[in-house]
Amino acid sequence: DIQMTQSPSTLSASVGGSVTITCRASQSVGTSLAWYQQKPGNAPELLIYQVSTLQIGVPSRFIGRGSGTEFTLTINNLQPVDFATYYCQQYNRFSPTFGQGTKVDVK
Amino acid sequence: QVQLVESGGAVVQPGGSLRLSCAASGFTFSMYAMHWVRQTPGKGLEWVALIWSDGTEKFYGDSVKGRFTISRDNSKNTVFLQMNSLRDDDTAVYYCSKNQQNYYDLSASDYWGRGTLVTVSA
Numbered sequence: 713d714i715q716m717t718q719s720p721s722t723l724s725a726s727v728g729g730s731v732t733i734t735c736r737a738s739q740s741v742g743t744s745l746a747w748y749q750q751k752p753g754n755a756p757e758l759l760i761y762q763v764s765t766l767q768i769g770v771p772s773r774f775i776g777r778g779s780g781t782e783f784t785l786t787i788n789n790l791q792p793v794d795f796a797t798y799y800c801q802q803y804n805r806f807s808p809t810f811g812q813g814t815k816v817d818v819k
Numbered sequence: 820q821v822q823l824v825e826s827g828g829a830v831v832q833p834g835g836s837l838r839l840s841c842a843a844s845g846f847t848f849s850m851y852a853m854h855w856v857r858q859t860p861g862k863g864l865e866w867v868a869l870i871w872s873d874g875t876e877k878f879y880g881d882s883v884k885g886r887f888t889i890s891r892d893n894s895k896n897t898v899f900l901q902m903n904s905l906r907d908d909d910t911a912v913y914y915c916s917k918n919q920q921n922y923y924d925l926s927a928s929d930y931w932g933r934g935t936l937v938t939v940s941a
Contacts, residue, residue, distance in 0.1 A: 713881065746927035748864075755914055755931035756864065767929065799864055803925050806878040808854075810864040 714738050714802050718811035724819040730788045733814045735800035737781045744804035747776055747785045750813075751796045759798075760785065787816070821845040821930045823915050828935030831905055835939070839900040841915030841932055848896040849873070852918035854928055855889060855900045857911035857937075867913070868900060872922050883909075905939045912936050 715738040725731045735745070743763045748756035758767045760776040763783060773794075775786045787794055795818055800811040827839040841853070855867040868889040869878045877889050888901040898915055913935055916928030 744925075755933055756928075757931070758919070758927055758929050761919060761927040761929075801864075801866075801927065803927060806869065806925060807880060808866045808869075808925070810866065812863045 713807050714741060714805060714809050716800055716802055716809050716811040718798075718800055718814050720814060721812070722815045722817065724817055725790055726819045727790055727792060729790050729819075730786060731790065731816055732787075733785045733798055733800075733816075735778075735783045735785070735811050737783075737802055740780045741802040741804035743779060744802055745776075745778065745783050746801045746803065747774075748799045748801065749794075749796045750799065756799060790816075821917065823917065823930055823932035825913060825915055825932045825935040828913065828937045830938045830940060832941055833906060833939055835905050836901070836903045837905065837937060839902065839913055839915075839935060839937070841898045841900075843896045843898070843915075843917070846917065846930075849893040850921040852920075852923070852925070853889075853891060853898040854916045854918060855898075856914045856916055856928070856931075857909075858914070858934070859908075859911045865911075869918070869925070870898065876923075902937070905937075907939050910937060910939045 717736045745763045747760040750756040764776040773788045797813045797815045822844045824842045870889045886904045891898040917930040919929040920926035
């Protein structure tokens with residue numbers, strides 16, 4: 713299986729600030745990379761797919777970049793609704809795998 | 820609007836069996852692959868199983884291979900997860916999710932249910 717490693721595990725930031733989360737794959741996943749947001753008690757929600765394409769309704773302050781084995785999710789101008797846990801997922805092979813998650817909390 | 824509603828979660832003893840269901844609505848169910856993904860309390864997400872839109876191909880995570888079976892009934896817009904030989908570490912919230920791309924193209928999951936809790940405990 714392809715292992716996905718996210719860093720950091722936790723990130724503290726202020727409203728209006730910016731954060732970047734990194735996701736590294738143990739082997740190339742091409743552009744088959746998605747990001748999800750999850751809030752406590754809720755199911756994950758798709759934010760970005762194919763590395764950088766925003767899901768319908770997702771604001772443009774979310775930016776996905778990368779290819780191959782290294783990917784980033786940047787959130788600019790953090791809003792109160794953005795404090796949540798974020799997961800990357802590769803779907804390059806028929807055994808999709810998730811990163812372990814990055815919790816973005818209020819500084 | 821797309822809705823996925825899981826059911827069937829329960830408390831079950833180790834070695835026992837359980838069948839989860841996920842009722843779908845708001846899209847042409849027979850056109851899309853479906854996933855099961857689980858999340859252990861306080862932990863991350865683990866992909867469990869995938870079934871193609873027509874049910875001809877099924878794929879499983881290593882930790883459930885040989886114990887779990889995914890199936891679907893396109894006439895009832897429902898996907899199932901039969902779980903046998905349950906272990907303590909199968910305790911989790913189980914989500915079904917819709918594959919974003921149709922037919923045979925593996926992709927991200929664009930819609931998720933609210934999940935159903937399975938607890939394996941003596």
